[in-house]
Amino acid sequence: MQLELISDAQRPQPVFRTPQEFIHVRHSITLVQYKLWLLLIRRYRELFEQTGRALVDGEPCYISTSTLAERLGYEPKTSELKRDLEQIRIEPLHYNLLEKDGSPAMVGAGFISEWFVSSSRVGVIFPKLIRRSIESLDSYSSIFHIFNWSIFNSYSGKYDALVYKLCKDYVGVQRTPYFTLEQYRDYMGIAATEYTEFKRLNQWVINGPVKKINESEISDVAVSVNFKTQGRKVLGLWFSVAQKDQLALSAESSGAFSEAQIKISAQLQMEYLRDRAPEAVALSIQRANEYVASKREEGASPNIGAIYRRAITDDWGADLQARLQQEEQKPSTPVDKSLPPANGIGKGDRLKSLQEDFLRKKTSDAIKALTLEEKVALVHQFAADSDKHSISSFAPEKGEFKDTIERANFGAWQRRKLRVTAIDPAEFEAWRQEARR
Numbered sequence: 001m002q003l004e005l006i007s008d009a010q011r012p013q014p015v016f017r018t019p020q021e022f023i024h025v026r027h028s029i030t031l032v033q034y035k036l037w038l039l040l041i042r043r044y045r046e047l048f049e050q051t052g053r054a055l056v057d058g059e060p061c062y063i064s065t066s067t068l069a070e071r072l073g074y075e076p077k078t079s080e081l082k083r084d085l086e087q088i089r090i091e092p093l094h095y096n097l098l099e100k101d102g103s104p105a106m107v108g109a110g111f112i113s114e115w116f117v118s119s120s121r122v123g124v125i126f127p128k129l130i131r132r133s134i135e136s137l138d139s140y141s142s143i144f145h146i147f148n149w150s151i152f153n154s155y156s157g158k159y160d161a162l163v164y165k166l167c168k169d170y171v172g173v174q175r176t177p178y179f180t181l182e183q184y185r186d187y188m189g190i191a192a193t194e195y196t197e198f199k200r201l202n203q204w205v206i207n208g209p210v211k212k213i214n215e216s217e218i219s220d221v222a223v224s225v226n227f228k229t230q231g232r233k234v235l236g237l238w239f240s241v242a243q244k245d246q247l248a249l250s251a252e253s254s255g256a257f258s259e260a261q262i263k264i265s266a267q268l269q270m271e272y273l274r275d276r277a278p279e280a281v282a283l284s285i286q287r288a289n290e291y292v293a294s295k296r297e298e299g300a301s302p303n304i305g306a307i308y309r310r311a312i313t314d315d316w317g318a319d320l321q322a323r324l325q326q327e328e329q330k331p332s333t334p335v336d337k338s339l340p341p342a343n344g345i346g347k348g349d350r351l352k353s354l355q356e357d358f359l360r361k362k363t364s365d366a367i368k369a370l371t372l373e374e375k376v377a378l379v380h381q382f383a384a385d386s387d388k389h390s391i392s393s394f395a396p397e398k399g400e401f402k403d404t405i406e407r408a409n410f411g412a413w414q415r416r417k418l419r420v421t422a423i424d425p426a427e428f429e430a431w432r433q434e435a436r437r
Contacts, residue, residue: 029091029111029189031158033084037111039063039071040124045134054135060116060123068122073153073263078117085115085124151218162188163209167223167241178228180236198234206237217270220244224403242409256281259289262304272312277354283317284308291316358428362420375399382413389413 029037043063048054055061069075076084088111111130116123126134155161166187170176179187181198188205195201202208206225213223222244228236256278257264264272272281288304288311295302311317370378376396383391391410393403401407 029087030084031155031161033088033091034158034161035072035153036068036081036084037088039068040112040122041126041130041134043067044126044131048135055126055131057128058125060114060125062121062123064121065119070263071153078119081117081122082115085112085117085122088112089115151216151220154216154218155212157209157212159188159205160209160212163206163223163239164213164219164221167213167221167239170239171221171241171243174241176239176241178236178238181234184237210239222407244412257285258282259285260308261289261292262308264305264308273357276312276315276317277357279354280315280317281312283320284311284315285317287311287316287320290320354432355423355428358423358431359420361431363415363418366418366420367414372399378414378417379410381417382410385413 040061040063044055044061047061065075065081068081091111110127112124113127114125152161152165155164166176181201184206185195185201190201190205195205210223210225213219213221220243222242224240226238226240227234256273257269259282276284285308288307291311292302292304292307376399379391379394379396383389389409390403390406391401393401393406394410395402401410
């Protein structure tokens, strides 16, 4: 009997739980291959939770190619899948190197034992030690690791993704374990002939990823690196980690993309929603879908992603909104109230979403308007608010924090402190009219 989930369609993907021992593997395979493997073991975990039955030796676990495409954000070619699965199969799995759960370091078999690829699905056979680890997630002795797949998948650089994954695992204690340089190179899967000069190692494998993580608009952690030195020689390192406030996508905001015909990444959604209200985005996508349909009728194969970008940037939704308003004013046109609103978002939801956008902007404006003296006073208030709030890197003459973690912690506190909650009706309406132009 083949064990396979019945439905792949529209499964949410924000949270990903993996066995702790799989977090700290040596990463000598490529990032794409590692992501593929993580999705495969996640698939088995989903299967195990739904059926309650464990795979037996030699029994394959299947995942549809459509689910892989949805999770990865692109449709992988069959030839690429075969190549990557074969590399995963022959690569030895070294895991639990940090021994965080008290177990000794282990060297296992391959990441998978066998693989199968067809046009509609991918199947793999897992070694016993991997199956047991996935199945034991409910065990009281198992340590859980949860991270946001959308954030992890947004990193295209291997070292960026691996540093994020490492730091995310230790956000609770706010620092990673100490690595000697050799241990760090081994953990990151760097060959002895690669990045032999510390300058290049630091640029591409240490500080480079830290910068990418901190600059990411959807990253949920802020990271800084600490070095242990002897004279001018760097002996080792560890990372400091802090939870970072995110521009979360509310139900109303994410609903703006409900009619999109392609997957739009969380990062791109946030980019669009910075400039347009969810109502405007939803209307622009609906208008773009009409344009896409007309092109298909002409026999063309339109680039939907490019059309959506142009539609949202140029606010095609304004044209559709005007057309809908004209149709509503026609007395001869009955309105079927059993149908959902044209853009998939109700009037109450649209107003609430716009109000939230307006309040976020007012809060940002209030922070930008602070004088240097006011900001310095807030920093001291931040420090007095809790003995856990450090301001050692704050430069009062510039009003800036040098340390990334301190800057992120203060920024989150400051936003909560200065959050605007009252709406002036006249000001809100003027802002709303301006946003429509």
